Amino acid sequence: MTSDDDLLRDSCELLFADLATRDAIEAAEGGVWPETMWQAVEEAGLARPQLPESKAGAGGSWNDAHTVLFAAGRHALPLPLAETMIGAWLLARAGLDVPAGPLALAAVREGERPRATQNHGVWRLDGIARGVSWGDLAPHCVAVAQGESAMMMLVARDQATLSRESNLAGEPRDTLEWQGATVLAAAPLQGEDAFMLGALARAAQMAGAVDRALELSVRYVLERRQFGRPLAAFQAMQQALAVLAGHAAAAAMAAKMAFRAMDRGDASFEIAAAKIVCGEAAGAAANLAHQAHGAMGFTREYPLQYSTRRLWSWRAEFGADSHWAAWLGRRVAARGADALWSDLTSRD
Amino acid sequence: MSGTILRFELCELPVEARALREEVRAFLRAELGADPAQRSRYSWFGFDPGFSRKVGARGWIGMTWPREYGGGERSALERWVVQEEMLAACAPVLSHWVADRQYGPLLLRFGSEAQRRSFLPRMARGEVCFAIGMSEPDAGSDLASVRTRANRVAGGYELHGTKVWTSGAHIADFVMTLARTDTTLEGKHAGLSQLIVDLRAPGVSVRPIPDISGVQHFNEVHFDGCFVPEQNLVGREGDGWKQVTSELAYERSGPDRYLSATRLLQEFVRHTGSEPAEHTAATIGRLVARKSVLRNLSLSVASMLQDGRDPALEAALVKDVGTHYEQSISERVHETLGIEPRAGTGSELERAQAWTLSNAPSFTIRGGAREVIRGIIARGLGLR
Ligand SMILES: Cc1cc2nc3c(=O)[nH]c(=O)nc-3n(C[C@H](O)[C@H](O)[C@H](O)COP(=O)(O)OP(=O)(O)OC[C@H]3O[C@@H](n4cnc5c(N)ncnc54)[C@H](O)[C@@H]3O)c2cc1C
Numbered sequence: 001m002t003s004d005d006d007l008l009r010d011s012c013e014l015l016f017a018d019l020a021t022r023d024a025i026e027a028a029e030g031g032v033w034p035e036t037m038w039q040a041v042e043e044a045g046l047a048r049p050q051l052p053e054s055k056a057g058a059g060g061s062w063n064d065a066h067t068v069l070f071a072a073g074r075h076a077l078p079l080p081l082a083e084t085m086i087g088a089w090l091l092a093r094a095g096l097d098v099p100a101g102p103l104a105l106a107a108v109r110e111g112e113r114p115r116a117t118q119n120h121g122v123w124r125l126d127g128i129a130r131g132v133s134w135g136d137l138a139p140h141c142v143a144v145a146q147g148e149s150a151m152m153m154l155v156a157r158d159q160a161t162l163s164r165e166s167n168l169a170g171e172p173r174d175t176l177e178w179q180g181a182t183v184l185a186a187a188p189l190q191g192e193d194a195f196m197l198g199a200l201a202r203a204a205q206m207a208g209a210v211d212r213a214l215e216l217s218v219r220y221v222l223e224r225r226q227f228g229r230p231l232a233a234f235q236a237m238q239q240a241l242a243v244l245a246g247h248a249a250a251a252a253m254a255a256k257m258a259f260r261a262m263d264r265g266d267a268s269f270e271i272a273a274a275k276i277v278c279g280e281a282a283g284a285a286a287n288l289a290h291q292a293h294g295a296m297g298f299t300r301e302y303p304l305q306y307s308t309r310r311l312w313s314w315r316a317e318f319g320a321d322s323h324w325a326a327w328l329g330r331r332v333a334a335r336g337a338d339a340l341w342s343d344l345t346s347r348d
Numbered sequence: 349m350s351g352t353i354l355r356f357e358l359c360e361l362p363v364e365a366r367a368l369r370e371e372v373r374a375f376l377r378a379e380l381g382a383d384p385a386q387r388s389r390y391s392w393f394g395f396d397p398g399f400s401r402k403v404g405a406r407g408w409i410g411m412t413w414p415r416e417y418g419g420g421e422r423s424a425l426e427r428w429v430v431q432e433e434m435l436a437a438c439a440p441v442l443s444h445w446v447a448d449r450q451y452g453p454l455l456l457r458f459g460s461e462a463q464r465r466s467f468l469p470r471m472a473r474g475e476v477c478f479a480i481g482m483s484e485p486d487a488g489s490d491l492a493s494v495r496t497r498a499n500r501v502a503g504g505y506e507l508h509g510t511k512v513w514t515s516g517a518h519i520a521d522f523v524m525t526l527a528r529t530d531t532t533l534e535g536k537h538a539g540l541s542q543l544i545v546d547l548r549a550p551g552v553s554v555r556p557i558p559d560i561s562g563v564q565h566f567n568e569v570h571f572d573g574c575f576v577p578e579q580n581l582v583g584r585e586g587d588g589w590k591q592v593t594s595e596l597a598y599e600r601s602g603p604d605r606y607l608s609a610t611r612l613l614q615e616f617v618r619h620t621g622s623e624p625a626e627h628t629a630a631t632i633g634r635l636v637a638r639k640s641v642l643r644n645l646s647l648s649v650a651s652m653l654q655d656g657r658d659p660a661l662e663a664a665l666v667k668d669v670g671t672h673y674e675q676s677i678s679e680r681v682h683e684t685l686g687i688e689p690r691a692g693t694g695s696e697l698e699r700a701q702a703w704t705l706s707n708a709p710s711f712t713i714r715g716g717a718r719e720v721i722r723g724i725i726a727r728g729l730g731l732r
Contacts, residue, residue: 074352211352218353218729235719238726245725246669249354249662253648254641256358273637280634322630325637329629332636337618341436341610344640345369348361 008049008064012071015044020075025306028078029170033137038079038102047081048088048098055092056100066204066259070252073208076306078171080104080134082201087142090152090194094187099140099154106132106143106176107194107318114178116147116186123183125153128175131317135174136162140184142194143176150189155181167313169306192262196271198318200258203274206282206314207248207255209307213289214248216304217241220293237292244288247281254278261347269347272328279321282311353729356662358644359651365429372433375406380437390611390703392604393565394440395519397477403434403441404474409448413456418469424654428603428647435607442516447471447478449602450595451524454542458583458591463544479517481525481545481569482592484510489720491526492536492589496571498527498543504578505529505543507551507571513714517554517567523547525571526592529585540588544580551575561706562691600715601649601663605670606642608711609677612704613639615697616681631680638673645669661728664721671711671718678704 019037028034041047049064051057058064065085072081080102087103106129108114114127125145135141138157145151159181167173192200218241221231231237258274261267286308290297297304315321335343379402380389403409411427413419434441452471455463470476487494496509507527517523523545530539547554551574554567583591613635620628645666652659681687681701688694689702712718726732 211354215353218731221731232726232731235723238731239719239722241729241731242665242668242722242725245354245729246665246672249356249645249665250638250641250669252352252354253356253358253644254637257641257644260358270640272633273640276634276637277641321634325630325633326626327629327633328637329624329631329633332632333617333620333624333629334622336622337614340614340617340636342373344636344643345432347640348366 005063005067008060008067009071011044012046012068013074015040015046016071016075016077020077022303025076025078029166031164031172034078037077041077041079041081047084047102050085051088051092051098055088055098057088057092057098062259062262063256065201065262066256069201069204070208070211070255073205073310074212076169076209076212076310080138082198082205083133083138083142086194086197086201087140089197090142090189091154091185091187093191094152094189096154096185096187099184101140102134102138104132104134104136104138104141104157104174105194105198106135106141107198108144109195109319110146110150110193113144113146113150116145116151116153116183118147123151123153123186125155125159125178125181125183128177130175131165131167131173132176133317134172135160135176136164136172141176143178144189144194150193152187152189152194153183154185155183167317169309169313171310171313173317192267192271195318196268199275199324200262200267200271202314202318203251203258203271203278204255206278206311207251209311209314210248210251210278210281210285212307213285213304213311214241214244216307217244217289217292220296224294224296231292240288240292244285244292247285247288251278251281251285269328269331272324272331275319275324276321276328279315279324282315286311354662354665355652356645356648357651359425359647361425361429361647362423365423365426368426369429369433372408372430373437376433376437376439380439389438389440390700391608391707392435392438392441393563393608393707394438395442395477395516396440397443397474397519399440400443400474400477402474403439403444404472407472409444409474410452410468410472413452413468413472417456417464418472419452420472424650425647428650432603432607432643435603436610438611443477443519444471444474446480446516446520447476450480451478454524454582454591454595457594458542458587460579460582462579463582467544476522477516477520479514479520479523479547479569481511481514481517481523483513485512489717491592492540494526494528494540496525496527497531498525498529498541498576500529501575504580505576507543507545507574507576509571511569511571512557513566514554514569515566515714517547517569518556518564520547523569524582526588529588533586537589539586540592541585542582542588542591543576544582545571545574545576549574549576560709561703596716597658597660597663600721601646601659601666603643603646605667605711606639606646606673609674609704609708610639612677612681612697612700615700616677616685619685619695619697628684631684635673635677635680642666642670642673661725664716664724664728667715668718668721668725674711675708678708 254277
């Protein structure tokens with residue numbers, strides 16, 4: 001990898017470690033919008049790394065977006081970075097303007113989408129979207145709606161009736177209801193659907209959180225002593241953390257592959273694979289990391305829970321691993337047994 | 349500062365490696381027949397000296413070695429592609445596999461000039477088959493406790509002892525033997541040396557050990573005072589332990605760690621058809637997703653080797669994750685279809701299941717038992 005990559009990774013690490021303190025995360029989980037944190041991230045050019053500069057982006061790649069989201073996942077950074085990156089990218093791809101500030105994302109699955117209607121050239125939005133990431137705190141929401149085809153719509157927050165909800169990690173996952181809402185911009189949705197892009201982002205965040213769980217576990221078993229020696233001296237503990245490291249390696253690689261595929265063009269295969277592998281790693285890693293920490297890891301005080309509560313939430317968002325596994329399996333089956341290997345290698 | 353402990357990077361396959369993949373594929377189609385289902389081969393664990401010579405003639409053995417020793421001076425990434433294609437096609441590669449994977453590199457690193465000139469070109473042509481002489485009845489995971497003795501005699505050594513589980517010794521020409529050349533030293537890691545032993549020399553006997561898969565694979569090799577000429581000592585006398593551990597890193601991360609049970613996955617997909625039920629589709633999706641990730645983890649290690657870095661931790665991780673994955677395939681097939689494994693008769697799927705079930709236990713034993721591999725990972729994590 002290039003040293004530019006290392007540079008971006010290091011600056012994200014430094015900045016996010018500085019910003020995502022225990023107090024800051026707790027305050028955000030309590031429902032306070034972390035405005036200064038957002039400003040710092042926005043000023044560092046990390047809010048829309050993969051967008052062209054003409055669209056308020058940093059002119060980088062999806063690979064850069066991966067670096068930012070992985071680090072954000074490692075630090076449980078309480079900001080809608082994933083949502084903003086994806087929402088803004090959908091707008092920009094459709095040739096629409098990207099509003100300043102953070103974006104909420106209502107990337108609802110097919111069949112559960114609110115309705116898009118057009119009257120005399122004016123678009124309106126009706127219906128309910130659940131689990132909208134940062135729906136209440138972001139000034140704008142990018143919503144996927146169903147008209148004659150799938151539509152992507154930009155709506156202001158004040159257009160929705162809101163009910164505040166959150167996931168297990170205290171991140172806003174609100175229910176938004178629109179009744180003839182005014183739409184600021186609309187365009188047909190093409191290419192990777194927003195739901196799939198949500199899965200992409202969560203994969204990188206999960207890979208980061210698993211990496212963090214590994215790091216905390218390694219540190220903890222080296223420091224904590226029982227029976228007159230560090231826990232790390234016990235073979236059972238060494239073996240468990242070796243398994244955890246395997247999950248961290250697989251999750252990190254899966255996420256990287258998916259973002260690289262975005263830079264290349266068609267990424268649906270890799271996104272599904274990443275959401276599956278990271279989702280599987282999430283459950284296993286949380287379990288192993290908690291075991292290594294004993295009661296300490298079960299406390300609100302100790303930081304492991306910032307990673308594990310997010311892992312349990314993120315693996316189920318934008319399609320659980322079971323959803324994407326069935327999706328990928330159907331695709332493989334439709335191509336047939338003899339295409340399996342050449343299809344895999346054709347994506348190198 | 350980077351924060352993360354693991355160093356896997358996503359590696360870009362160069363164009364020439366991709367072109368090479370097509371070339372290898374065409375070669376294998378011509379050699380092995382186009383329809384995999386008709387081949388009745390369920391993995392790559394086959395010896396076929398004639399096939400190995402053809403592979404050698406194409407320049408696909410010793411690909412990364414210097415030309416002056418018969419190598420191709422190509423990249424580790426191209427080599428990785430050739431390995432992948434061979435294994436995915438269930439090609440019978442065992443006659444040249446060990447020489448290509450570990451003993452060619454070992455001789456390049458530690459061997460004498462005479463050994464390189466004598467062995468490497470023959471290895472690269474696929475003409476010489478090597479076996480691995482490490483394990484003994486009382487030295488398995490605890491390899492450093494080998495007891496085979498190499499006593500100094502005029503012009504060389506006299507070898508006494510027994511090796512076990514020696515794959516392919518019944519077919520191979522030579523066995524790379526880890527033996528004790530000095531018993532006076534403190535500590536079991538000291539006084540070990542590696543010797544090239546001619547399996548047809550007087551005083552060497554090979555007895556097959558039938559295994560549960562029913563194919564003749566491994567053997568007991570007994571040395572009863574056989575003579576090993578001095579020039580067959582590899583590296584320095586007493587450096588055997590250092591040499592053996594560097595050799596094992598090559599053994600651990602290759603595509604053999606995720607492409608041994610691949611035929612079963614293929615037959616599973618064939619059997620369940622183009623529109624599988626939801627749960628079956630999800631099982632296929634999980635297996636394919638993991639395979640695609642494992643490939644890139646292994647490729648990442650190949651590129652670390654290419655850059656001259658030491659991937660001990662990463663190689664061990666690929667082996668651990670890869671072998672776990674491969675063992676899971678037959679379990680998922682059983683869970684989904686409940687078919688009976690059939691040896692010799694039955695459908696391709698039933699036979700692939702039988703092959704995989706009866707070989708899968710060895711995946712997490714050979715090349716270092718699972719617990720030993722995880723110990724290496726733990727060391728890499730700084731836990732020991
Ligand atoms: C199919 C096959 C082919 C082989 N081919 C070759 C060959 O060509 N050449 C060669 O030299 N060897 C070969 N081997 C041998 C292989 O390297 C050994 O089997 C392996 O190193 C384990 O040694 P062992 O079988 O004596 O098991 P043991 O060392 O007796 O261990 C038995 C089990 O105990 C556990 N265990 C062992 N040590 C520890 C530990 N420190 N901590 C926790 N648990 C532990 C592991 O689960 C292990 O599986 C082959 C083996 C197989 C199965």
